[in-house]
Amino acid sequence: MQFIWMPPQVVPFSCMIRGGLQDGMSITVCGRVLLNADRFNVNLQHGAEVVALQVNPRYQMLWVGPGYVVHNTHQNGTWGWEEHKFETPFPRGQTFSLQILITQESYKILANGKPFSEYKHRMPFLDVDRICVVGMVELSLVTFHSLATKYLIYCNVILYILLLWLNQTVPYKSIIYEGVQPAKCIIIQGVITPQAKRVEFSLRHKTGIAFYYSLCFDEDVVVCNSYEDGTWGNEEQSGLKLFERGQPFQVTICCSPDNYKMFVNGENVCTYSHRYTKLEEIDVLEVSGDVQLSFVQP
Numbered sequence: 001m002q003f004i005w006m007p008p009q010v011v012p013f014s015c016m017i018r019g020g021l022q023d024g025m026s027i028t029v030c031g032r033v034l035l036n037a038d039r040f041n042v043n044l045q046h047g048a049e050v051v052a053l054q055v056n057p058r059y060q061m062l063w064v065g066p067g068y069v070v071h072n073t074h075q076n077g078t079w080g081w082e083e084h085k086f087e088t089p090f091p092r093g094q095t096f097s098l099q100i101l102i103t104q105e106s107y108k109i110l111a112n113g114k115p116f117s118e119y120k121h122r123m124p125f126l127d128v129d130r131i132c133v134v135g136m137v138e139l140s141l142v143t144f145h146s147l148a149t150k151y152l153i154y155c156n157v158i159l160y161i162l163l164l165w166l167n168q169t170v171p172y173k174s175i176i177y178e179g180v181q182p183a184k185c186i187i188i189q190g191v192i193t194p195q196a197k198r199v200e201f202s203l204r205h206k207t208g209i210a211f212y213y214s215l216c217f218d219e220d221v222v223v224c225n226s227y228e229d230g231t232w233g234n235e236e237q238s239g240l241k242l243f244e245r246g247q248p249f250q251v252t253i254c255c256s257p258d259n260y261k262m263f264v265n266g267e268n269v270c271t272y273s274h275r276y277t278k279l280e281e282i283d284v285l286e287v288s289g290d291v292q293l294s295f296v297q298p
Helices: 157-162
Strands: 013-016 026-033 040-046 050-058 068-075 083-085 095-102 106-111 114-120 130-135 137-145 150-154 164-168 172-175 185-192 198-205 208-216 221-228 236-239 248-255 259-264 267-273 284-289 291-297
Touching: 013 137, 026 040, 026 130, 040 095, 050 095, 068 114, 083 114, 095 185, 130 137, 137 291, 172 291, 185 198, 198 248, 208 267, 221 267, 236 267, 284 291
Parallel strands: none
Antiparallel strands: 013 130, 026 095, 026 137, 040 050, 040 130, 050 068, 068 083, 095 106, 106 114, 137 150, 164 291, 172 284, 185 248, 185 291, 198 208, 198 284, 208 221, 221 236, 248 259, 259 267
16 A cells, blocks of 8 residues: 655646556546646556656637547557547536556556547557656546555545545445535445355435435346435336446446446446436435445546
8 A cells, every 4th residue: 555645736747656557446536626727647657757648638829619529549659640539528618537458459448437449559568657747737646546545636625525435334424515516426345255246335424315226236226316305216127237246346426417427347337317406405425235446546
């Protein structure tokens, strides 16, 4: 376990990745794009000069330009060909979560919990030993997560208090400050226990449960529901997908004006329409059941 503390919002940011990248590792970068940003970079590097992956959101010079994202590699003193995504999930002035999943073939990039792009390796990912973030962005959190090694880099004292890491007690309960707002994403990582029967995720308000997501392993079913005025609503059921006993997982719950979208290991497995619409009042996250948690970003 490695901790590095720094004052909030320190950019440029650079940190060694202890042990380098591994197949199956994930890196999460959270922050806020400045209102007048023209660009920022998240780089996975070998030393100071070689960039294996650059994620480079760019914005038009006009104040309200929508922007786009460039991926590239810099090696042998030269930039390669740019790969473009002519859209941006990183609006100026907004918070964001960027996740990079490392596989043998490519980097899989998620933005705010949703699959965004894939970048094939142009150099061995095992050579990467550093992450750097530069440009017009404020950082709140950078984390590294893998089965063999888990360590967090905190850039904000408040987030240190909020984050759950390394086998914290279940049942787990945390305040969601300012409630669940559109574009809010909650990230939960952990491992299902080998003899698991049930795991439950709940988004609560003072008098009920706005979103209840229950994994029922013996029945091989997922149940979604809401609890209001002392009564459970109509259940929405689906097959148990991507969760396996004894296996790690990452859940991302993304809130939109109309619904919640549940992503498991980057794949959208559930869309649940709001039944309780006062989103700002939904301010508690709970996780219970047969699970060990390693990381939570409420």
